Amino acid sequence: MVTDKDGYMHLIQYLTEHLGLFETPASEELVSDTVMSLFEEQLAAQIIMVCGQNPELSFADRNKVIREVDAIVYDLEEILANVANRYATPEQTRFITEFSGLIKNLFDQEIAKLKQV
Template sequence: MVTDTDGYVHIIEYLTEHLSLFENAAGHSLNERSIMEVIEQELTEQIIMVCSQNEQLTFNQRNIIIREVDAIVYDLEEILSGVVNNPATQEQKTFIREFALLIKNLFDTEVHSGVLS
């Protein structure tokens, strides 16, 4: 579904073009959320939006979406493996929020094109 689209490839390329945001981050308070925690939160919020905006989705269709999100999180863990446990900077949080919105847009496109039907 989403992970098999050209759009997903472009979003991953967009991430790799901005990997410098995740390199050499300065030390932060121990109270800061990790990069992975921010990714999980932002993706979760966006996928909840997809599902709430598309009440017609069946239980099986929602499960397909969740499996896709799991695959996306796995990809992000691979790409950002050296930094996922680092505290997230404000700039990283902003980028991750934007990235999650792009992922949501991909899901919206797939849902509205009837791929899940």
């Protein structure tokens, strides 16, 4: 659905280009969530929004969305392995929120294509 699209590859590249953001100096203010838990929370919220905005999606299509999110989380765990369990900074939190919104946009585009068929 989305993980095999160019847009997803560009987002993964965007994330890898910004990995330096996740090198947290010890003196920086931290939030109460880890980097990976923030990604998971934000992605879950975005996917709930996607499904809520598209109640006509079939059960099979919803399952595809869930499988895709699982694949995305797996990719994120691989990319962020060294920093996944560190507590996030406010700047990282903003990046994660933005990135998750971009993932939602990919789903929105693919669901729009499904509706046209």
